Amino acid sequence: MDRNQVQNAIVGVVASVLAFGALWIKILKTRKEIASHPRVNQDYERENYINSILYSGDRHCINMIRMRPIAFFNLCDILSRNNLLQSTKSVNIREQVVIFLHIIGHNVRFRVIGSRYYRSTETIHRYFRVVLRAILKLYKLVIRLPDELTPSEIRNIPRFYPYFKDCIRALHGTHVRASVPFNIQERFRKRKWGTTQNVLAAITFDLKFFYVLAGWEGSAHDSRILSDALSRPRGLRIPEGKYYLADAGYGIRNSCITPYRGVRYHLKEFSDQGPENAKELFNLRHSSLRITIERVFGILKKQFRLLDAEPFWNFQTQVDIVLACCIIYNHIMGVDPSDLLNYGLYEEPESDLIIATLTVREEREEEREWSAKRDEIAQTMWTDYMARSIR
Template structure:
């Protein structure tokens, strides 16, 4: 009797196992097969993406890296021939420069760029630094003080010549957003609000930078920054008798001519009416020339979104990026690569001497002399203007 019970129990267990096994097998047969996605060939995907940027037309290339392909390849050639950039086993020069331009053109985070180019964040960060250092070494080649000749934009325009024949450019400051530690934010807060760095730039009339001084705190006055640029070794140099056009944020002084105060200045202030006296005519034409510097600042900030967005680098890197953007701007605006390749990269500055500061008496005398020069220009201009309109 016990043996029968034992045998029945075994048969029941076996039957249960077989039933469960049959059910499990049935489920396996009806279950949808899970397929794994094909493995991405990162090298091919990266190469295809870079080629799509450089070979899909000028406009697409400008949209992504802010310059046409021919300008990009010229820049790569300059950096390569002068041994400022070297290819590595993993990343060639073309990719290094594309990634750098993509970041500063759109203010893209390293991790986002890494995902798009199938690179690690560490790799993107490392080569960003490498390219930034290389670009900065082009400063003396690409950003140069103007010579003493009259700019063609003045020489070929009867509205400006011969009155502004000694003018070599326009000079002004602009605010660039800055991210600084909390303890420094008071000094970097500008009158327009927010923390900024105050950047001084001299611009030639062909829309290029001829001098840039970055890194001053946003609360610093324009005149103070100008004085610093004139006194530091390798700083701004103004040839004897030549001058820059500046706005009323500066004082009239040796090498800088301001418009007249309390007189209509901008074109929109004149409306349909023309200038009514010598001072208004001078201000109108002064404005027409000096607006060049505002145009360049506008172009720079639109081209490189890293300058017009919240920075995510330390402050020294923010200053370096601003200078790099100015260098690249000049390259885009017409620097001839063949000329660049034939010149030395490390030329000594024209003067390493510190220019002594003037006494208050000398500054007043200087202001009187340049005010008289401005009056002479304005009166000559007005005489000729009236003669043509009689």
């Protein structure tokens, strides 16, 4: 190889090295731009998306986070004022609550929410837990014991008053899908429903929860769950002389009146023919009074789709989520900027009261007592009903 060829070869190598170096510098610069540019856009896009939820009208806000903006900002204010949530350097209270409501409202997985809000799955998971704990601490504030007066929903309707004048609330239960370890699945299996947790709630006639007991296995009988609720030191309480309406599954017992068994009950059963005796009339009106109560869990499950889906948390979190949904539901039902914000969290004194388990004989005596009361109500209804029919 002569001298010119050597020089040309060297020049070619140098040119190739320089070209490769220039290309590599360009690639590094481009990668740097790609890596740094989205961070600015992420913050902007996230804020823009949250604003679109909260400021694009009531209907859009309800569709996305299941409440109007006024209820949302009220909830954030309550959580902030009671020091239950704090903004952090990267995630403010508003974003924390929006993300939580988005998840329970639509049953969206953490990784999906993370990509939509430009957050890591770990961040979404962490703040979901933070908000869940904060919401649970609102139980005493939002799920409050009502007064003992006859509800206006009874007092103002002649079909119900004075017959149900001592009825102040109603009991209702539902099954929520549950995911539990294989070795205890049989206890949680509810026939065709699969594994569920059985939830008991006491509900006022203006459709608010005032007591919720979640976590019982799906196979547990309603009457057993009610006994547990009544036996807890800070459990369900029924004022003396008053009673709750309940379905037949709870069984007639002290301060709990159920319909007559083996007698027409559901409203549709009376569509072609009216009541023919006192028991049928009682069941018809019992059903009419409870029908609105039965809607509450249906509303709750439609509002929070997560309750009707296969859970992906541990069981205690599944129980906590049911309670949180009931708390948020009550907040939405009763929201009033000049009302709720005036109440702080309060601690009720611990009670040492423990309700003793009744003997079989005492239970039978209670059944006879409240069966007699039901008979008395039914007969009075029937007498008045027949008198009006004659006129």
